[in-house]
Amino acid sequence: MKPPGFIEKLDDAINPIVVKELRQAVRSRFVVAVVLLFLLLQLAFLGIYLTIAGLNGWLDTIDYQAGRDVFTWLQVILLATCMLFLPAYAGARLAAERSEVNTDLLFITTLQPRKIISGKLASSVVIAVMIFSACAPFMAFTYFLRGIDLVSIFFVIAIDFLVVLGSVHLMVFLAVIPANRVLKAFLGVIGFAMLLFIFGMTLAATISLVHFGLSPMLENREFWSICATVVLEFVGECGLLYTWAVALISAPSANRILPMRVFMLAFGLISGLAHAFIAYSTQQEEPFQSWILFMGQMTGLALFIAVNERQSWTPRVSRTIPRNPLLRVPAFLFYSGAAGGVLFAGLLFGVMALGVWLFKLWHPLPVAPVMGTITDEMFNCMAVVLLYIYCYGMTAVLVRSWLMPGVQHVYTWVVMLFLIALGSLAPFLVSALIFMGGWNYHEHFVWVLGNPGFAIYEFVDRKLDETAYVYFAGAWAALVTLLNVVWFFRQMRAFRPFEASHAPTVLPAGSDSSSVTLPVSKL
Amino acid sequence: MRVNIVHLKKYYGSTRAVDDISFSFASGQIFGFVGPNGAGKTTTMRILATLDEPLDGDAFIDGISVIQYPDKARKLVGYVPDNLPRHRDMSVHEYLDFFGRAYGLKGGHRRQVIDRIEEFTNLMGIREKALVALSKGMAQRVSVARALLHDPPVLIMDEPAAGLDPRARIELRELLKMLSWQGKAVLISSHILTELAEICDGVVIIEHGRILRAGKLDRILANTTDIPKRTVHIRTLDRHEELYKHLLQTPTIEKASLLVDNTVEAEVNGGEDECCDLLAGLIQYGFRVREFRQRRAGLEEIFMNVTKGEVQ
Structure with missing residues (x-):
């Protein structure tokens, strides 16, 4: 056999999912039709515009808006194709293939779940690159029609590409959510509505960017700080969607939460440093505040997910638990498990608190006494919201295990949502009935202490009775923590490495009445 | 392996x-x-x-x-x-x-x-x-x-x-x-x-x-008990009733029944030898045998015998 050449080595190195997806895309009449239609639309639009312009003599005069207008329309065609077709195509294909048997067949190959998801994403990126590269010459041509500079053209194309990438991540995530056909259709509708919303927002943002021109902004530090913050958050959101998708497609018996938690912690730390750096270099506090917001959301999500997780470990997971007790303690936070998940959320909150403290300590802003106030307020508000999520989550764990033992742990979130609705509305409705028309927030706010919405209102706007919310949520948190101590320590104790109880020996003739052993030699 | x-x-x-x-x-x-x-x-x-x-x-x-x-x-x-x-x-x-x-x-x-x-x-x-x-x-x-x-x-x-x-x-x-x-x-x-x-x-x-x-x-x-180990299907040109009665009196036959197409189905208590002896006996008694088909009990019989067909 001939030694493999460069092309063959390259071919072998490509993710099999990418090869499969692209082969299917090339064979698909739908994809070919969309790409041809897209090119035809661009050509037709440009051709019609130039013909009309030529007939009316517009090309003889200088129109400073022509390039901008044509660019806008070409961008509409590009975004509509890439955002409404590409993510929907990737998501729909994956959702259709996410039948149990197809995923099973992939599991028993050497392909890892992360390779499956990255393959799906990469193949969409390749198709997007193809469409963008077909569109770029048309869009670059608008420069010659005037009204738009090349920097704006390529900047907008880059934004469009990132938005398409993010949308593909979103749709791939929605596609791997295990659901029946009805729920899948519902998720499809939600996904499509989200795509339409992102499409509209992107279009509005890029049109205004093109309208005001990009060149003057390039000198502005604030502009770059916004760009850097947005890109960081984009990376964070895509990373979260990716790790969630990987976790959802992984076998239930695997430690599927590990990549997600590693990503959350690593990204929390790295993005914290990056946001602080941007804040320092631009003398702006906002980039760091956006990090607090992002970390708060991640911590809240980590808590929300954690309460639904398993409370014991299957042999396949437990065989990977470290034997060294010193390693086992940190490992507890990174293994699928409810108690470990709650602790991990605590760790994320700790990172956020430490970040805020360090930022306030070291920030070199000239107006130090004033700066940091809004950061403090934002952190306090986020902390109280997280405290409420913790209280409701742990109460849901208690209610499910004490009152609804038949309900599986994966449905704790339903109990939690029910409790949030109950705790937020029931006392308020009761007090409204008691005081009838005389109800007002200033006098009767104690009745809505269970409502996290009012807590946010108090911290962000009113700022008079914040302590009441802190005491209430703090006392509640202490109580549910106390009541869940047994639940927590039971899981800690169960977190031990797997001990094999059966040796791989040849079976003797059956003596056990409940099982029949069959010595092969006797067949 | x-x-x-x-x-x-x-x-x-x-x-x-x-x-x-x-x-x-x-x-x-x-x-x-x-x-x-x-x-x-x-x-x-x-x-x-x-x-x-x-x-x-x-x-x-x-x-x-x-x-x-x-x-x-x-x-x-x-x-x-x-x-x-x-x-x-x-x-x-x-x-x-x-x-x-x-x-x-x-x-x-x-x-x-x-x-x-x-x-x-x-x-x-x-x-x-x-x-x-x-x-x-x-x-x-x-x-x-x-x-x-x-x-x-x-x-x-x-x-x-x-x-x-x-x-x-x-x-x-x-x-x-x-x-x-x-x-x-x-x-x-x-x-x-x-x-x-x-x-x-x-x-x-x-x-x-x-x-x-x-x-x-x-x-x-x-x-496995309670399974008919071997079943024979016998068709003669005539004397169907007589064949049926004869088989009922044969010691190696556990059960016999006369089917609607005049075939007699009988459960033989024994193996290959008993079936051969049975056929030889029938010919000796003057039965004009046009078909003698034996069937061993198989997986189907075992399955039906040992399972109850209940779903959990």
Whole structure:
């Protein structure tokens, strides 16, 4: 056999999912039709515009808006194709293939779940690159029609590409959510509505960017700080969607939460440093505040997910638990498990608190006494919201295990949502009935202490009775923590490495009445 | 190469899908896995294929635990599920090429392996055909080809014959025999018991997650009471009633009945010798025998006898 050449080595190195997806895309009449239609639309639009312009003599005069207008329309065609077709195509294909048997067949190959998801994403990126590269010459041509500079053209194309990438991540995530056909259709509708919303927002943002021109902004530090913050958050959101998708497609018996938690912690730390750096270099506090917001959301999500997780470990997971007790303690936070998940959320909150403290300590802003106030307020508000999520989550764990033992742990979130609705509305409705028309927030706010919405209102706007919310949520948190101590320590104790109880020996003739052993030699 | 299933348990809530089962089979054997729907066959097979995890017990493929070393174990297993490949916009060859890549086969070696397997499974003629356009029999062959790509010593097949036409069934049967000759250990579940009995070296009968019988068919038959071991169907040109009465008085006949087409069906207490003696006796008594057909009790009879057909 001939030694493999460069092309063959390259071919072998490509993710099999990418090869499969692209082969299917090339064979698909739908994809070919969309790409041809897209090119035809661009050509037709440009051709019609130039013909009309030529007939009316517009090309003889200088129109400073022509390039901008044509660019806008070409961008509409590009975004509509890439955002409404590409993510929907990737998501729909994956959702259709996410039948149990197809995923099973992939599991028993050497392909890892992360390779499956990255393959799906990469193949969409390749198709997007193809469409963008077909569109770029048309869009670059608008420069010659005037009204738009090349920097704006390529900047907008880059934004469009990132938005398409993010949308593909979103749709791939929605596609791997295990659901029946009805729920899948519902998720499809939600996904499509989200795509339409992102499409509209992107279009509005890029049109205004093109309208005001990009060149003057390039000198502005604030502009770059916004760009850097947005890109960081984009990376964070895509990373979260990716790790969630990987976790959802992984076998239930695997430690599927590990990549997600590693990503959350690593990204929390790295993005914290990056946001602080941007804040320092631009003398702006906002980039760091956006990090607090992002970390708060991640911590809240980590808590929300954690309460639904398993409370014991299957042999396949437990065989990977470290034997060294010193390693086992940190490992507890990174293994699928409810108690470990709650602790991990605590760790994320700790990172956020430490970040805020360090930022306030070291920030070199000239107006130090004033700066940091809004950061403090934002952190306090986020902390109280997280405290409420913790209280409701742990109460849901208690209610499910004490009152609804038949309900599986994966449905704790339903109990939690029910409790949030109950705790937020029931006392308020009761007090409204008691005081009838005389109800007002200033006098009767104690009745809505269970409502996290009012807590946010108090911290962000009113700022008079914040302590009441802190005491209430703090006392509640202490109580549910106390009541869940047994639940927590039971899981800690169960977190031990797997001990094999059966040796791989040849079976003797059956003596056990409940099982029949069959010595092969006797067949 | 031996596959040992040791005290395997898998519960879904209060349902005991697999309840402490143990059996083993080895290279070159085709092992039938029989049971009513919901008996625990698929669960056991999925555990063997490393797709599910048992609550307790373990399965060892060539001494490798499917729980402790699933990555190593899955390299030794080819799994053919009961669903068939139905990917859109994909040909048979592309499908196999994709799985070849997924199993880590590289370049020229991958192409060689795929060509060889396509030839072995008789897919050469349809390699460029779209998967969605395949008949059930063809799709089943593709499924088997996919499972053989990484040359696993163990093949686990869940209901491979379901919905196949007679030709496809015969082809599958021949394919399984060839695989067995090649030294592969095959565990196959099926509801088509007569066919299973023809190709299997042994069977495991399972119900409610528990093994009811396991072993070589003859041995199971010998150990199972209440099964008519041998039945004969006798047709004569005339004297049907007389034949029926004669058989009732014959000591080796346990039970006899006269059917509507004047055939007499009788259960013989004994084996080949007793049947020969019976035929000789009939001729001696002057019965003009135009048909004498004997049938041994098989897997169907054992299955019907040992299972209750209840669903958990």
